[in-house]
Amino acid sequence: MTNLVELDGISHSYGGPTVLEHVHLTIDEGSFLGVIGPSGSGKTTLLRLVLGNLRPTEGEVRRRTGLRIAYVPQVETVNWNFPITVSEVVLMAAAAKWYRPRATESERKRVAELLEQLGLGGFEHRHIRELSGGQQQRVFLARALHRDPELLVLDEPTSGVDVRTRHEVVHLLTDLHRNGTSVVLSTHDINGLAAHLPLIACVNRELIAVGTPAEVLTSSVLERTYGAPMEVLEHGGMLLVTDSPMGIE
Amino acid sequence: MTLFEPFQFEFFRNGFMVATLAGAICGLVGVYVVLRSMSYIGHGLSHSIFGGAAASAVLGVNFYLGAGMWGLLSALMIGRVARRGKIGADAAIGVITTASFALGLALSNVFGQAKRSIEAVLFGSILGVTTLEVVAVACVGVLAIAIIGAFYRKLLFATFDPEVADVTGVNVGRMEALLMLMLAVTILFTMKIVGVLLISALLVTPAVIARMVTNSFARMLVIAPLVGAACGAVGMVISYHADISSGASIILLAAFVFIVVYTVTGARGRGNAGGMIH
Numbered sequence: 001m002t003n004l005v006e007l008d009g010i011s012h013s014y015g016g017p018t019v020l021e022h023v024h025l026t027i028d029e030g031s032f033l034g035v036i037g038p039s040g041s042g043k044t045t046l047l048r049l050v051l052g053n054l055r056p057t058e059g060e061v062r063r064r065t066g067l068r069i070a071y072v073p074q075v076e077t078v079n080w081n082f083p084i085t086v087s088e089v090v091l092m093a094a095a096a097k098w099y100r101p102r103a104t105e106s107e108r109k110r111v112a113e114l115l116e117q118l119g120l121g122g123f124e125h126r127h128i129r130e131l132s133g134g135q136q137q138r139v140f141l142a143r144a145l146h147r148d149p150e151l152l153v154l155d156e157p158t159s160g161v162d163v164r165t166r167h168e169v170v171h172l173l174t175d176l177h178r179n180g181t182s183v184v185l186s187t188h189d190i191n192g193l194a195a196h197l198p199l200i201a202c203v204n205r206e207l208i209a210v211g212t213p214a215e216v217l218t219s220s221v222l223e224r225t226y227g228a229p230m231e232v233l234e235h236g237g238m239l240l241v242t243d244s245p246m247g248i249e
Numbered sequence: 250m251t252l253f254e255p256f257q258f259e260f261f262r263n264g265f266m267v268a269t270l271a272g273a274i275c276g277l278v279g280v281y282v283v284l285r286s287m288s289y290i291g292h293g294l295s296h297s298i299f300g301g302a303a304a305s306a307v308l309g310v311n312f313y314l315g316a317g318m319w320g321l322l323s324a325l326m327i328g329r330v331a332r333r334g335k336i337g338a339d340a341a342i343g344v345i346t347t348a349s350f351a352l353g354l355a356l357s358n359v360f361g362q363a364k365r366s367i368e369a370v371l372f373g374s375i376l377g378v379t380t381l382e383v384v385a386v387a388c389v390g391v392l393a394i395a396i397i398g399a400f401y402r403k404l405l406f407a408t409f410d411p412e413v414a415d416v417t418g419v420n421v422g423r424m425e426a427l428l429m430l431m432l433a434v435t436i437l438f439t440m441k442i443v444g445v446l447l448i449s450a451l452l453v454t455p456a457v458i459a460r461m462v463t464n465s466f467a468r469m470l471v472i473a474p475l476v477g478a479a480c481g482a483v484g485m486v487i488s489y490h491a492d493i494s495s496g497a498s499i500i501l502l503a504a505f506v507f508i509v510v511y512t513v514t515g516a517r518g519r520g521n522a523g524g525m526i527h
Contacts, residue, residue, distance in 0.1 A: 048412075051416045052416065053412060053415055053416060069416060070416070070417070071412070071413050071416045071417075073410065073412060073413055077412075078410070079409070081520075081521065082284060082409050082466075083284075083460060083463065083464050083465055083466045083468075083469055083521070084405075084409060084466055085464075085465070088405070088466065089409075091402070092402065092405065092406040092409070092410070092413075092414070092417070093417060094402070095402040095403050095405070095406040095414065095417065095419050097418075101398060101401035101402065101467075127464045143413075147417065
């Protein structure tokens, strides 16, 4: 097993307080890692450091030479009023290589294949705003897959989507992982997403713990991560994390 | 007085051609300006260039050279200050460009002899547009089309989703610099006709009109220059006959077209342009 990305003692600040401090984390080939933590804990910063969008203020990020990384941003950050169709979004993936404005026949074919594979066949010329939440998420996934990535990074892929869409996304990512793509994602959804992943990293300004759900989803680790008491129950062989509110009777 | 009477004068023919080209170029570049929410940058940059124009007039330096260098310097400073993230881009633009504008006004007050050319820069003038300037504006148009054609996909990606574009290998910083350069050159070569105070409207209005009538980025790049060119051409004729400044007539016409399209396209148009019209 080889390392795809290695974060070696990295810290980061945006000019104010430190957002991440002394993080050591290795993403191996074949990883399927979920990063959890409260809002403002540094999850997105961690992903951006993995991607290379940000440079750490301290420490070093090492990526395997020639590593193909693709990124799926939070759909909530997308400008849905932008005048763009589904196929134009997917074609962006080849923007760095191509200078000709119009897509070639082979490019169109590849886009059609990807959309078909993700259950979006025939949606090529639809405006992105006209799609449902799950379909929109899959368009951005198609754009990422157009690069045939070795490492797929997703920021909150199930944020703001319904249960059915969440299931679709989880199955899709599981299939991709099974076919050899390494996956790193951030999520707030412990029970619906993180608990189903083979590896979880708990972050709150620092890396609190990394391990399997059984190792990491414990009351003490979660309390250190979220700064509030949390209970972990077992239900049908699955771990279930619940709030443990104090003072409410 | 016939409709075509002004075309017998060379100064009007030159002004007409520059206004038509200026409308088309502003419409084209304006598509990126509005979709990137850079309207305030366009507004600020034109004010900043005014400082350079005033300084050039006072020092007797060529207008395009002096104001161009000034505009480019301002654009780079805005980009640098905004990238540092300590203050917001809008605040950076506010400080840098209004200071430059104030300098222009101060120079205008001290050196009264520059007053006429400064007024022309502020409000636009069709007088004194030379054939060489028509050629220069045409060259800017060709340059803008060449840049957009060559970097169409990269510019689109960097405009729509800069963070992912960066990860995908698009040099977003370079694309932003290219856009700023295109914007600065467009303002510099078209502000004589439209005027500093009104140029940002010509950058924004045709693009918003185009957005209201289409959901396609590629079609926006065709419709906005056509609307801009039409407003420039017809606005010039109105300017002559109504004896009002060229900038005012062009912008008033563009605003009129906007109101008509806004009314005709109804909720669909307003939905398309959501985020641009509040």
